Structures are given as structure tokens and as C-alpha cells.
Amino acid sequence: MDALGTARVGLVVAFTLLGLFFSFVSMTGVLRLPDVYSRAHTASQADTLGAGFGLAAVALAIGWEAAGVKSVLLLLFIFVTNPTAAHAIARAAFEEGTVPWTEGDERR
Amino acid sequence: MWWVADADAGSDTADGEGGGEAGDPDAGSDTADGPTGQSGSDGEADRESPSAPTGGIVVPVEPTPTLRATVAHAVETAVDDGFATIHLVEIASWRNGDPGADDRAASAERVLERAEAWALSDLDDLDGERPSVTVATELIGADEYLFGPDDYVRVLAAYAEEHGADAVLLDPEYTPVGNTTLLQPLEFALSNTSLSVETAPVTRPTRRERLRSEATGTRFVAMFGFSLAFYLVLGDPFYWFDWVTGVATAAIVSITLSRVSIDTEPAVPRTPMRVLRGVIYVPVLLFEIVKANVEVARVILDPRLPIEPTMNRMRVIVGSGLPLMTLANSITLTPGTLTVRARDSDLYVHSLIPSARDGLFDGSLERWTRFVYYGRASARLPTPRERDDCAILQGPDATEELPIAAADGGASPGDEDGEAEAEGVTDA
Structure with missing residues (x-):
């Protein structure tokens, strides 16, 4: 395998690991954070990068083919839908009158 | 006081009289009331005992297919009910300083001029002596972005008060923002003011x-x-x-x-330029996301979990619709900040850590959004902090009340959160 191929494999591995890392952070955040708002932060955001790096790795591994282009499109859609979904959840909580957790409140 | 004619009543009478010319006022409005039945009786009863307003009647103007007929109806109403002035106003859906604002203001002026000419000629055409009705035109609301019906009504009401007008006549096709139908929300919001409201019972062109x-x-x-x-x-x-x-x-x-x-007509070169500047914005946004993500990841993985979540309010200066959505979603995409509610130009943003909140109040995303939609010149503006357009709603630095029912409803924060929540639910 030539140098270019090795670099590509390296990048794919790096992106996959980064994606795993951010997905792990996201999961940890959902478990540790105190209320619906802060969980919505981490569930959507760390996930954006988690799925983002994962799909970037896929696109890089597949290369300039139909499936690779589609995974780039998927990436774009995640970047549009993810914040929209997070906003919908947070807004629903807000309209239900859920007061955001602040420092000093009991952890739930 | 008169009636509130149903907006759809007009379309039911689409047969027969095409333009709704000034000729026969009563015939026009009676046929409008006729087919709806239930609203008809109200209208007639009120008309028998007119406690006629005397000030002026405000007509919001947009270049709609029914504008001509609406102006005609305004003239009839002014003459019959004894209004001294017909105010033809165009409410700007843009803000001075936007690219193209001058062009839009100029075309708005042309529409106003045309409407004024119609009104004056209708007044001249009336049988008998020319009534002492004056016609005034004005372009209002161009010094700020207007987001929803409430904003439009606020501007209208301020204008009406300033000029001593006490009634509003709505064009049934009045749609100031793109193709969003604003008529019913406008009628509703206007019903909360002291102004009396009528929708012109004019025939629409067929759908x-x-x-x-x-x-x-x-x-x-x-x-x-x-x-x-x-x-x-x-x-x-x-x-x-x-x-x-x-x-x-x-x-x-x-x-x-x-x-x-698509709620605004694509135009060259505006739309391609927006797409191009959007492409420039994407890497900037990606960089912000990665940077903030690392910060949030550090906080989440820290055993002490050093978070200081607060709710914040920020008044943003971007147009409604797509620009506002872009900004709100960019804020949510950037870790540590989450757009919870967009109420007109106020964004309610939940922040996880103080540094994310400070970044939000520095307004770089707001400037980038303005850059994407309005170009480089419009991106230079003071930060929300400098404009005093931001507020923290929770915690020790709070400067404003949290606009949540449960927040002022009582239970001391901390001990009985569950109950406070339950109260909020029943209140809603």
C-alpha cells in the first residue's frame, strides 16, 4: 500500500475513534447531567460530532462513490435535524413549565 | 362600532361584481354578510345604531389583488361612518440598512402613491358634495425587524394612537411577510387593542x-x-x-x-451570494462546534461535573424566517448553548457553562448569520452585550425573571422541584 493509502487508513481510524469518543461523552452526559435541558445539550451536540466523525470516516473509507456522497449528505441532514430535534424537546419542556436546574438544586 | 366580517365571507360572493368599485357600497357589504348567515345579524344590528368613530381609519397596504377594492371600501366606510382621515400605511417587512432596503422602500412608496390616487379619485367620484375626508400615507416599522402579528399590531397601534385613528380596515389578502397568512392572527391580536377592526368585505380574484x-x-x-x-x-x-x-x-x-x-422569491444575485456566503460559513461553524465540543466534553468527564446551567434571553437582530432559524440552529449546534424558545426576536437560550454563555453574548454567530444573509457590511454591529440586548434569567447573576409559570408560582427552589413542576403543568 502506498503512502497515500496508509494516510487514508490512518485518518479513517482516527475519525472512527473520535466519533466513538464523542458518542461516549454524549452517553456519559445523558447519564450524569441533572435535567432535561442539560441532557438535551449533550444528547444532541456530542452526538453531532459523534455521528459526524463516524460518517466522515465512512465517506473517507468509501471514497468518491455514490455511497460516499450519500454519507456526506447524511452528515448535512444530521446537522440540520439534530438541533431542530433538540430545540423541539427543550421547547416542549419550557412550555410545560419545567424550570431549568440551577446550581444548589438537588441532583435528580 | 361595527361588526367583524368574516374574511371568507367575501370570497363566497365572488360571482357578479368583479372589482368592488366604489359605486354601490351597501350592496357590496350586504352580499358579503348574506351567505354566512350567523355573522350577518350581528353586523346589521350594529349598523342600525352607529356610535360612529370620528378620528381616522388605518388601512395597512400591500400590493395585493384586492387592494383596489379595499381602498374603495375604506372610502365608503370613511364617508358612511364619518372618519376624518384615511391613513394608508405600509408596514415595512424589512429593516433600514438591509441591502435593498432603499429599493423596497421606493416600491412601497409607489404602492402607497397608487393607493392614495385611488382613494382620492373615489372621493371625487362620490355623488353630491365631496366629503371632507383626507388621505394620509406613511411607511412605518422600517426601523426594526417585525416578527409576528404582535409586532405588526404594536406598530399599527402606535401609529393609530399618534394620529388619533380608532379603526383598522384589513385587506383580506394582506400578507406582509412572504406568503405567510397573517390575517387571522392579525385580527386576533388587534382584537386585544382598543381599535375596532374590519376586514374589507371585498371579492377576491379566484384562488x-x-x-x-x-x-x-x-x-x-x-x-x-x-x-x-x-x-x-x-x-x-x-x-x-x-x-x-x-x-x-x-x-x-x-x-x-x-x-x-420558499417564502421569498429567489433573486440573482442575492440567492447565489447567500449560498456562497453560506459555504464560507460552514467551516467556521464546524470549527466553533469542535472547539465548544471539546470544552463541554471536558466538563462532562470531570468527576466534579462543574456545570453552571442558566437560562438566558438574547434579543437578536436578524430577519424572521430563514435567518432566525439559521441563527437558532447554529446556537443549538454549538455545544453548551441550546435554543429553547424563539419568541419574536427574543431567543431563550439555555447555557451549560459560563464560557458558552459569554461566547453567546459576544454574538459572533449573530454576526455570521447577518453576513450570510445580508453581506459583509451588515455584519458589523455591536455585540448583544454592548447593545444591552441580553439577560441572564437564573442563578446569582440573574437580571430578569424567568418567564415560566412555575418559576413565580412559588415553591422555594431546590426542595420541592417536583411539585413546582406539577403546578406548572396544571397552570398550563
Whole structure:
């Protein structure tokens, strides 16, 4: 395998690991954070990068083919839908009158 | 006091009298009340005992197909009910300083001039002595962005108060923001003011005509091209069958959705420039996301979990619709900040850590959004902090009340959170 191929494999591995890392952070955040708002932060955001790096790795591994282009499109859609979904959840909580957790409140 | 004629009543009488000319006022409004039945009796009873307002009548003006008839009706109303002045006002859906604001103001002035000319000629055409009704025109609301019916009503009410007007006549086709139908929300919001409201009982051109005139043209072409391109990316652009199904799909999509999805006419060079600047914005946003993500990851993985979540309010200076959505979603995408609510130009943003909040109040995303939609010159503006357009709603630094029912409803924070929540639910 030539140098270019090795670099590509390296990048794919790096992106996959980064994606795993951010997905792990996201999961940890959902478990540790105190209320619906802060969980919505981490569930959507760390996930954006988690799925983002994962799909970037896929696109890089597949290369300039139909499936690779589609995974780039998927990436774009995640970047549009993810914040929209997070906003919908947070807004629903807000309209239900859920007061955001602040420092000093009991952890739930 | 008069009636509130149902907006749809007018369309029911679409047969017969085409333009709704000034000629026969009573015939026009009676047929409008007729078919609806239930609202008719109200209207007539009120008309018998007119406690006629004497100040002025405000008519919001937009270049609609029914503007001519609405102006005619305004003249009739002013003469019959004894209004001294007809105020023809155009409410700006843009803000001074936006690119193209001058052009839009100029075309608004032309519409106002035309409406004024119509009103004056209607007054001249009346039988007998010319009534002492004056016509005033004004362009209002261009010094700020107006977001929803409430904003429009606020501007209208301020104008009405300033000029001693006490009634509003709405054009049934009045749609100041793109193709969003504002009539019913406007009527509702106006009913909370001391102004009396009427929707002009004028005949509309048939719906089909209007659809045809709007759906053709650039919106349709843009939507068609976009859908077809997307379809072919997913399919195989070198296979004839995908072209056949793609054209059919794109046609269906653009026929049904071009009026819904695109609310401002695509224009050269504005739209390509926006796309280009959007492409510049993407890497900037990506960099911000990665940077903030690392910060948030550090906080989450820290055993002490050093978070200080607060709710914040920020008044943003971007137009409604797509620009506001872009900004709100960019804020949510950037870790540590989450857009919870967009109430007109106020964004309620939840922040996880103080540094994210400070970044938010520095307004770099707001400036970038303005750059994408309005160009580089418009991106230079003071930060929300400098404008005093931001507030923290929780915690030790709070400067404003949290606008949540449960927040002021009582239970001391901390001990009985569950109950506070339950109260909020029942209140809502």
C-alpha cells in the first residue's frame, strides 16, 4: 500500500475513534447531567460530532462513490435535524413549565 | 362600532361584481354578510345604531389583488361612518440598512402613491358634495425587524394612537411577510387593542388565478431544479429511467411545496451570494462546534461535573424566517448553548457553562448569520452585550425573571422541584 493509502487508513481510524469518543461523552452526559435541558445539550451536540466523525470516516473509507456522497449528505441532514430535534424537546419542556436546574438544586 | 366580517365571507360572493368599485357600497357589504348567515345579524344590528368613530381609519397596504377594492371600501366606510382621515400605511417587512432596503422602500412608496390616487379619485367620484375626508400615507416599522402579528399590531397601534385613528380596515389578502397568512392572527391580536377592526368585505380574484401566478416563475423553477438535483444524486444520473422518475417526482414536489418551502422569491444575485456566503460559513461553524465540543466534553468527564446551567434571553437582530432559524440552529449546534424558545426576536437560550454563555453574548454567530444573509457590511454591529440586548434569567447573576409559570408560582427552589413542576403543568 502506498503512502497515500496508509494516510487514508490512518485518518479513517482516527475519525472512527473520535466519533466513538464523542458518542461516549454524549452517553456519559445523558447519564450524569441533572435535567432535561442539560441532557438535551449533550444528547444532541456530542452526538453531532459523534455521528459526524463516524460518517466522515465512512465517506473517507468509501471514497468518491455514490455511497460516499450519500454519507456526506447524511452528515448535512444530521446537522440540520439534530438541533431542530433538540430545540423541539427543550421547547416542549419550557412550555410545560419545567424550570431549568440551577446550581444548589438537588441532583435528580 | 361595527361588526367583524368574516374574511371568507367575501370570497363566497365572488360571482357578479368583479372589482368592488366604489359605486354601490351597501350592496357590496350586504352580499358579503348574506351567505354566512350567523355573522350577518350581528353586523346589521350594529349598523342600525352607529356610535360612529370620528378620528381616522388605518388601512395597512400591500400590493395585493384586492387592494383596489379595499381602498374603495375604506372610502365608503370613511364617508358612511364619518372618519376624518384615511391613513394608508405600509408596514415595512424589512429593516433600514438591509441591502435593498432603499429599493423596497421606493416600491412601497409607489404602492402607497397608487393607493392614495385611488382613494382620492373615489372621493371625487362620490355623488353630491365631496366629503371632507383626507388621505394620509406613511411607511412605518422600517426601523426594526417585525416578527409576528404582535409586532405588526404594536406598530399599527402606535401609529393609530399618534394620529388619533380608532379603526383598522384589513385587506383580506394582506400578507406582509412572504406568503405567510397573517390575517387571522392579525385580527386576533388587534382584537386585544382598543381599535375596532374590519376586514374589507371585498371579492377576491379566484384562488386558482392567484396560485397560478405565484407558483409559476422562479420559485417553481428553483424548487424543481433543487428536487431534481437531489433525486439524481441519490439515484444514477446516467440512467434514463432515473431521469423520468426524477422529473415526475420533482414536478410533484415543486407543484405542492414551492409556495410552502420558499417564502421569498429567489433573486440573482442575492440567492447565489447567500449560498456562497453560506459555504464560507460552514467551516467556521464546524470549527466553533469542535472547539465548544471539546470544552463541554471536558466538563462532562470531570468527576466534579462543574456545570453552571442558566437560562438566558438574547434579543437578536436578524430577519424572521430563514435567518432566525439559521441563527437558532447554529446556537443549538454549538455545544453548551441550546435554543429553547424563539419568541419574536427574543431567543431563550439555555447555557451549560459560563464560557458558552459569554461566547453567546459576544454574538459572533449573530454576526455570521447577518453576513450570510445580508453581506459583509451588515455584519458589523455591536455585540448583544454592548447593545444591552441580553439577560441572564437564573442563578446569582440573574437580571430578569424567568418567564415560566412555575418559576413565580412559588415553591422555594431546590426542595420541592417536583411539585413546582406539577403546578406548572396544571397552570398550563
